[in-house]
Amino acid sequence: MSDTLRETSLTNEHRTLGARLVPFAGWLMPVQYAGIKKEHEAVRSRAGLFDVSHMGEILVEGPQAVAAVDHLVTNDVSKLEVGRALYTTCCNQAGYILDDLIVYRLEADKVLVVCNASNRDKIVAHFAKNLSLGTPWNDVSDAWALLALQGPKAVAIMGNLGAPPEVLNLPYFHVTRSSLAGVELWVARTGYTGEDGFELFCASDDAVTLWRALLEAGESHGLEPVGLGARDTLRLEARLALYGNDISEQTHPFEAGLGWVVKLDAGDFIGRDALRAIKAAGLDRKLVGFEMTGRGIARHGYPIVADGKQVGEVTSGSPGPTVGRNIGLGYVPAALAKVGTGLGIEIRGKVVDAVVVSTPFYKR
Amino acid sequence: MTVTYPRDLQYTRDHEWARIEDDVIRVGITSYAVEQLGDVTLVDMPAPGEDVQAHERFGDIESVKTVSELFAPVSGEVVDVNAALESSPELVNEGPYEDGWLITIRPSDQGELEGLMDAAKYEEYLGTLDG
Numbered sequence: 001m002s003d004t005l006r007e008t009s010l011t012n013e014h015r016t017l018g019a020r021l022v023p024f025a026g027w028l029m030p031v032q033y034a035g036i037k038k039e040h041e042a043v044r045s046r047a048g049l050f051d052v053s054h055m056g057e058i059l060v061e062g063p064q065a066v067a068a069v070d071h072l073v074t075n076d077v078s079k080l081e082v083g084r085a086l087y088t089t090c091c092n093q094a095g096y097i098l099d100d101l102i103v104y105r106l107e108a109d110k111v112l113v114v115c116n117a118s119n120r121d122k123i124v125a126h127f128a129k130n131l132s133l134g135t136p137w138n139d140v141s142d143a144w145a146l147l148a149l150q151g152p153k154a155v156a157i158m159g160n161l162g163a164p165p166e167v168l169n170l171p172y173f174h175v176t177r178s179s180l181a182g183v184e185l186w187v188a189r190t191g192y193t194g195e196d197g198f199e200l201f202c203a204s205d206d207a208v209t210l211w212r213a214l215l216e217a218g219e220s221h222g223l224e225p226v227g228l229g230a231r232d233t234l235r236l237e238a239r240l241a242l243y244g245n246d247i248s249e250q251t252h253p254f255e256a257g258l259g260w261v262v263k264l265d266a267g268d269f270i271g272r273d274a275l276r277a278i279k280a281a282g283l284d285r286k287l288v289g290f291e292m293t294g295r296g297i298a299r300h301g302y303p304i305v306a307d308g309k310q311v312g313e314v315t316s317g318s319p320g321p322t323v324g325r326n327i328g329l330g331y332v333p334a335a336l337a338k339v340g341t342g343l344g345i346e347i348r349g350k351v352v353d354a355v356v357v358s359t360p361f362y363k364r
Numbered sequence: 365m366t367v368t369y370p371r372d373l374q375y376t377r378d379h380e381w382a383r384i385e386d387d388v389i390r391v392g393i394t395s396y397a398v399e400q401l402g403d404v405t406l407v408d409m410p411a412p413g414e415d416v417q418a419h420e421r422f423g424d425i426e427s428v429k430t431v432s433e434l435f436a437p438v439s440g441e442v443v444d445v446n447a448a449l450e451s452s453p454e455l456v457n458e459g460p461y462e463d464g465w466l467i468t469i470r471p472s473d474q475g476e477l478e479g480l481m482d483a484a485k486y487e488e489y490l491g492t493l494d495g
Contacts (some may be wrong), residue, residue: 014471032402035402035403035427036402036427036428037403037428040428104484110399145376229428229429232429233428296406297431301429318428319406319428321428326405326406362490
């Protein structure tokens with residue numbers, strides 16, 4: 001069964017730690033260790049360590065690297081300074097979302113693009129086809145591992161490992177070259193949990209060394225390994241979009257609430273004309289956050305109803321362990337998107353009350 | 365991993381347990397089911413007085429991650445529902461055979477109990493499941 005699934009350099013570490021491993025986007029990944037709620041709480045109150053080596057990484061190099069990537073994404077990479085990162089969508093010609101990415105300018109002529117595991121093949125093919133001719137690029141996903149250390153104790157744990165001041169004081173959405181536990185790596189102050197923290201890119205061969213060193217350095221701070229289950233509840237509370245749920249090739253950035261990563265006047269990019277037209281036409285529907293006021297948990301795909309008719313669909317939903325309510329995201333007609341609007345969520349044939357709330361559900 | 369299951373219970377292929385208590389059958393889910401579900405966050409159950417059918421859905425149990433259907437081990441009338449689960453669904457995780465029970469049923473056909481597995485058979489059955 002599992003022999004058709006890919007494993008990261010850390011899968012055996014997860015087995016040793018007693019993780020439940022499940023298939024995810026073609027990978028065998030830890031969904032939980034001690035339990036989703038416990039892991040979620042660890043990240044909010046202390047720290048959690050994630051193996052997210054399944055994510056895709058593309059390195060684009062050369063004097064044209066910045067301009068070449070800029071042409072493929074909706075945000076403005078042209079002004080991205082060395083050592084900084086930005087969040088962006090990558091759209092097709094029609095302005096619909098192929099993936100959401102973080103773009104890191106590692107060096108003047110070296111740009112790192114991180115994409116979702118589920119979209120790696122698509123994005124690599126998209127880059128191969130559309131990066132301007134002669135721009136050197138490389139899919140380094142297999143050669144690189146990615147660990148995320150997230151939570152209020154993340155800085156202290158990095159300090160325990162002997163991280164230098166430029167790492168400990170690294171501002172949000174910045175990236176720097178460093179070395180930790182004898183491992184050469186790129187350290188970024190980014191993450192997908194709504195907490196402070198770091199993402200660490202190292203060679204796959206060094207992943208076990210770094211993973212073990214971090215767990216050891218974090219032990220006195222209550223660091224726990226965290227699986228994809230809690231990663232999902234953490235990101236949902238922080239209203240961070242999940243590709244395949246909240247955004248897809250059927251959604252565009254404006255209706256997803258991601259208009260802030262579309263820079264229509266900052267140079268041409270794939271999908272710009274279409275997005276300009278979409279913006280001018282106005283929004284039919286919007287991705288809103290809601291919480292259940294009735295007893296029930298909304299899940300991906302459940303119908304959203306108003307006045308007895310289906311008006312939309314839940315894209316993400318689960319209990320929010322920190323906010324203590326059952327929360328969700330879904331697309332509704334623009335007229336129903338205002339905070340305080342009552343909605344119904346159809347749960348196994350029964351309509352349960354919900355209300356549109358402001359997001360993020362959780363803010364540190 | 366060798367987990368042993370309580371010897372005084374009967375089991376279904378859907379991972380419910382049944383305990384014969386005088387004239388009612390107490391029903392819950394097994395530690396295997398609890399393990400698969402993770403943190404239980406909500407249990408949807410019938411009201412006392414409703415009828416349930418053997419091997420048919422009588423409710424739903426939700427964890428943080430997923431929702432699963434609950435199947436009745438025997439047919440009959442629901443006598444009692446574990447009201448504590450309304451505010452404390454985690455009782456299912458903490459003690460699936462004790463405070464985490466779900467409902468009691470007054471069976472309409474005692475013969476249906478014969479179709480359930482004993483602990484040894486259930487353990488054998490679990491051994492045949494993948495993963």
